[in-house]
Amino acid sequence: MLAESSTATVAPAPLTILRVSEHTVEIVSDSGEGAQKCGQVFAAVSAKMGNGIWTVEIIPAEIQPPPRIPEGASGNRIRVGERAMTNWGDRTNLVIAFNEQVLLARHRVDALADNAVVFIEDKWARSDDPDIVAAWSAAMKELSTRNYRIIPVAMEDECLTLVDNPRKGKNMFALGLLACIYGRDMERIKDQIAYAFRKKSEEVYAQNVSLVELGFRWAEENIDFRVEIPTTEADKSLVVMNGNEALGMGAIAAGMELCAMYPITPATSVSHYLSEVFERFGGIVHQAEDEIAAAGVAIGASYAGKVAFTITSGPGLALKTEFLGLAIMTEIPLVVVNVQRGGPSTGLPTKVEQSDLLAALFAQTGDAPHVVVAPATIEECFHIMVTARRLAETFRTVVMVLSDANLASGVTPFPKPTLDERWQAAPLDLAPVRDGQKPYGWNPETGLSQRIIPGQPGGMYTLTGLSHDAGSKVAYSSGIHQHSSAMRSRKLAVLQSLLTPPTVYGDESGDLLVVGWGSTIGAIEEAVERARAEGLKVSSVHLRFLSPLEPGLKEIFARFKKVMTVEINYSDEVGDPYVTEENRRRGQLAFLLRASTLVDVDCWTRVPGEPLRPGSILDAIRGRMPRGGKA
């Protein structure tokens, strides 16, 4: 560790210009100190200047954890690059920490590069409280095991020259510091601050701007390096948002009019967004009394001819299970969004995991065929809602959308979608039913049928979750159940026949094929690219459709010596005590692919409570290359 002397004595030195294609920045604080606001403004300005960005939130589990504890670390991590950023990357290059405890949190999860630059508020070293001084010293000792360049900054003292309450100002000082080091455009920063504090007074805006300028000047005078990341001309048609905002906007674009929900992390921010804007579009967010009721209200509304969806996370999905079985059995179109978090049970409420795949597919009792899709990017979170509505209505079934906490809280720019008025069309009208039209007039080939909604003259029938015939009459003979089960199942085969095989990233054949789904696409493809640069014959495919599975997988798998899934869920490692090839519990996609293709699909999965790092996937690829050399 290179501990530098404190603020006042840092002499201006010759500037070192670091020219890099990307850099990862973190700002961490206690909860409520505004680190996230600083990070968001920095990221937005970087995007506007033409850098690729990928932002993730660092979120404590509690709203207001006690100050100065590692578990309370709150903030943002922004990967800024010359090209579009598709994932959060490996390790952080530069961090600003408001106290040494939240810095320790990041150090302990190996978030920081070995040569990371660390700006740390050093008032704690000078505290009157001996416990705080002792904690500071212990932390510095722990941090000294790495080669961080630690730069103490008396942030609070600096801010006190401008404001009375430094807790309110440090984040903007830090923003100014970053603006200087990364050469961010001050005018854009001012615009962004104006937007970020649009609900506050002019005075608040002016004070924040002067704090940013203070941080900027301080860095100009005291910091001996700058980081230059080439920018490309900013694409004016880009929009920047997180995956939950994209889901919410997608719901509006898809013509949805009801979001029925019950609060649960990390899904809830979709409904926060919609609660703010939905009524302007003629839609409402119904906060139901529980998860079950949220599903029921959405089902009732959809049955009545509206476009409704319900949104939840793992435990909520479990509660909705019986109602989803009803929707599948009675062929009521319904979009269900599950923003996955760590499980089982309450699990890791704010952390990413992909372990609801099998529950999404198989949680219903009985045979309950339905569609499961997973957006891979934040952009896809928007478009998937349009697709999901279309599928739900065409195939009269439940469409489950599996997002996750990584997409929910990640922020990256993407091309502004081109909207289509046809997406907004009402699903059907109240025209009288045709002569002989039945509530389940299954086409014997496809299982598809036209639904009837209440209010249609001449269409009266009683919908029932009991086994029923085409006329919705309760079935008392076994033949009817066999036939109606076939009709509901057939729809998935029909849907699969309309899909195209997935595109292979990399060569069409080789030694190892990595298969992923959901939010890991950026990290997997980056790892594959790096492995290919090392000469490894690796390719990848990424699945959006999990039920039905995309076609052609078996044929693609046959062109590789080995197939391996990469997933954020738990699997046993062969070699662990008692674990054998026979009893090994595998990753959830691996389980599914083995069953459907009879290929011996391996898996590399982890549940670190954070997105997978491309470097870790690269290590896994190197370690799992099939023996026997070239294909």
Add this chain to the structure above:
Amino acid sequence: MTYSCGLLPVLNQDADEQHYEMSDYEGAGARWCPGCGDHSVLTAVQRLLSAEQMIPDQTMFVSGIGCSSRFPHYLRTYGFHGIHGRALPVATGIKLHRPELNVFVIMGDGDCTSIGAGHWLHALRYNMDLTVLMLDNGIYGLTKMQTSPTTPAGFKSNTQPRGGYLPPLNPIEVALGVTNASFVAQTAEWIPSHLYATLRAAWQHKGFSFVRILQRCPVFTPLIYQQAIQDPARIALLVHDDGVVTPELDKIYGTRVHHDLHDLAAARAIAEQTDHIHLGVFFRDPSKPRYEETRRVAPHTPAERVQLLEQEFARYAV
């Protein structure tokens, strides 16, 4: 009529001069046991539908699971026979977006006061314009005689063979305890004129009309109201000019309580009493806010929505 749902209205409704007889609402032949109270309720409901000339395709019955939840199958209207305890959320979703439909909810005592109790409380509070009948025979019938929350204490069932352990839940007390409840009534399956008059008052109330219908299950609880049936003095009719008016019952039921059905405290006091079985409207307040009205939003054309969304994207522009 306002269609908030954006669906095409049925244009020829006014021209519909068809008169609906009770038989026009008959669905499949009812399969309840002979003597089941559900038959009386079905008849009273068919009479109400005809009296109010509800258009069958504009009328819908939502139910849960249990003997009484077979109700929609036996009517020629739209029906939704869903899952146990969850009729109310489904009805909420329907009414929220199709306020023009006549929506009835049929639940049993297990449906309403046990597995679906949470929905019951909140639906009372939402106060949507639903007519909600709880067919309370004090037992789980379809699953063969298990104790329900309203089973009398000491009653021997298959799950509590040495007699029910707990005092029964009083659904009227519960309903009257919920903020924003707007109509609470109790009637009995064996007094058809009172049953009909109560259903009609419930239907005419604009808001969540909760009616508990006391019933016997002819197989499992045939005698739970035997004393009241044999001795009409055990029944007290709540009378009020504005409530359920049944002069034809005066000769049989001499015990009458003049009750101001806008007085919630009095209603609660009556609901607590155990000396008589009180039948009639306990409480009514048509001024309580209704959720479907509170949440009403102006419909938008696709073009308007697309234009607004473009503006929304501008907020997120890089």
